[in-house]
Structure formats: structure tokens, C-alpha cells
Amino acid sequence: MNAMLSEARAKVGHRLAMHLRVDLFRLRNSTPMVSFTFDDLPKSAVTTGAQMLEAHGARGTFYVSGSLVGVDAPDWVAGEADDVVSLHRRGHEIGCHTFSHQRACDLNEAAMRQEITRNNAYLRALDPSIQVDSFAYPFGYGSYARKYQLRKEFQTCRSIVQGVNGGSVDLQFLRAIPLINREMDFDGIDRAFDEAQTNNGWLIFYGHDVTDRPSPYGCSPALLAHALRAAAKRKIPALTMAEAMRCARA
Numbered sequence: 438m439n440a441m442l443s444e445a446r447a448k449v450g451h452r453l454a455m456h457l458r459v460d461l462f463r464l465r466n467s468t469p470m471v472s473f474t475f476d477d478l479p480k481s482a483v484t485t486g487a488q489m490l491e492a493h494g495a496r497g498t499f500y501v502s503g504s505l506v507g508v509d510a511p512d513w514v515a516g517e518a519d520d521v522v523s524l525h526r527r528g529h530e531i532g533c534h535t536f537s538h539q540r541a542c543d544l545n546e547a548a549m550r551q552e553i554t555r556n557n558a559y560l561r562a563l564d565p566s567i568q569v570d571s572f573a574y575p576f577g578y579g580s581y582a583r584k585y586q587l588r589k590e591f592q593t594c595r596s597i598v599q600g601v602n603g604g605s606v607d608l609q610f611l612r613a614i615p616l617i618n619r620e621m622d623f624d625g626i627d628r629a630f631d632e633a634q635t636n637n638g639w640l641i642f643y644g645h646d647v648t649d650r651p652s653p654y655g656c657s658p659a660l661l662a663h664a665l666r667a668a669a670k671r672k673i674p675a676l677t678m679a680e681a682m683r684c685a686r687a
Contacts, residue, residue: 447542447578454579454596458607459588466684469633469673471640473497473616473664474595476534476573477505479513479646483520485658486647487529493665495675499524500534500573500595503559512652513645522564530677531560532571533591541580541587549583553590571595571678573643584609592682595641601629603638616644616656616664623663630667639681640673 473490475482478501490497499521507517525531535541535549536556544552560567570592577597587594588609600612614629615621633640642664646655668675676684 447540451542451578451580453581454584454610459584459609460607461605462608462685463605464603464637464639464685465687466637466639466681467687468684469637469640469671470681470684471630471633471664471668471673471675472642472678472681473661473675474500474532474573474613474641474643474678475647476500476575476643476645477502477510477538478516478520479510479652479655480516480520481513481646481648481655482644483516483524486644486661487524487527489647489658489661489665490529490675491527493669493675495665495668496528496530496677496680498530498532498571498678500532500571501556501560502534502538502575503536503556505538506559512654513648518563521560521567525564525567530571530679531567531569532573532678533557533560533569534573535575538575540576540578541574541583542578544580544583546582546586549586570682579610593678595643595678597643601632601636601638601640603633603636606639611639611641613641613643616642616660617654618651618656618660619653621656621660623660626660626664626667630671630673633673634671639685641678 535552572591
């Protein structure tokens, strides 16, 4: 019964986070933008995913939970601490995903502060020049209460609620499109880019592993390649979350 009540509260909190905005921010980007983001640091995202972005002159945002680094998951081999440093030094952005990969709706203010502090300390111990400006909600679960807290810590917070961001947006609950084979195909990617182009929007992709046999949460190199070609065809710049925010504030 307690578990059922907890899950019910989590769902209510997530829906409030979806629909009630902390602030409205007007995007002022001069052109459409796309960001490629990866959660949890699968090794294939560090290697295949990052290398494909780099081949297109692009960089991605990798949301890292310190407790998951070097710890293989059921669905993929994990990246190591050296991979975090390598990504950073190659120009990719390192974002926060809490240290323990806990849902925001399960954390009170003090617990969330501890998660952020611990994760930032872990990342800066790897390389003091790592600047953490971006956050992604573990498991995609937001929290209206935590949004107020997170806006003081990060420029952006990315959800997994589907949509292309445009006009006035909630920076503490940015919408995203799955770069996940079981949820997206080439046509869906093209439609998302068309919407971003029509509305001068900010398209954010999220995924995990990048391999020929992806997990239920990952994508194939072919799907990522199609997204990168779609951006190039439309001359839409592929930017990290932090880079895109700089353009959005211009």
C-alpha cells in the first residue's frame, strides 16, 4: 500500500511538473537548433555516439550519474571515469543526472542538494575544469517542488516528455524527442526537424546506447546517422545544451 501511494504521489508530482511552469523564458535563437543528449554513460555512446557527432563537427551533452560510472547495466557496458574526462576534453558537455540516479520526485530539498553536490564533486575530482550547467531528470520523472530548487543550480533541466521547444518555454522542464529505435523511425525524425524548422524551435534528442543491436532505450548508428544528416540537410546547427542556451539568450 505504501508503495502504491508513493507511486501515485510521484505521478501527480510529475504531471504538475509538466503543466505548471516555474518561469517562462522566451527563446531568442536566430535559427533552429538541435541538441543530441545521452543518459547514463553507456560505453557505446562514448565511443560510437560521440565519434559520429564529431565526424559531423558536432558535440553532445552526456548526463552522468557518478554512481553509475564504471558499473555495467543489464542492457550495456558502462563507460569509465576516463571516458568522462575524454568527452569533456573533446568538447562534449557533461551534465548532471544526480549522483545516485534517483527520481527527483523521490527526493526532498536536502536530498536533492546532496545528490547535486556529490555529483559535482565527483565530476570536478576527475577534471576541475568540468562546468556543470545542465540537468536531466533520471527516469524522466519531474517534480514541481524540485523545479524551483533546480533552477538555482542549472541553466536547463531536460525531461523526456515529447515535443519540440519553441517560443516561451519552461527551462526547468524542456521537452525532448527519443532517439530510440523502438520509439522513433526516420520519418519521425524528419517530422521533428520539420517542426523545428517551421517554428524556429529547439529540438532535443535523448537516448542511451548506440549500437547495431540497441537496448530498449538506445539507438542504432543508422538512426543517429539519419538524424545528423537531417540536421545537415536543413543547415540546423547541432549544439550542446549549454551552447544552445547561449544562442537562446542572444
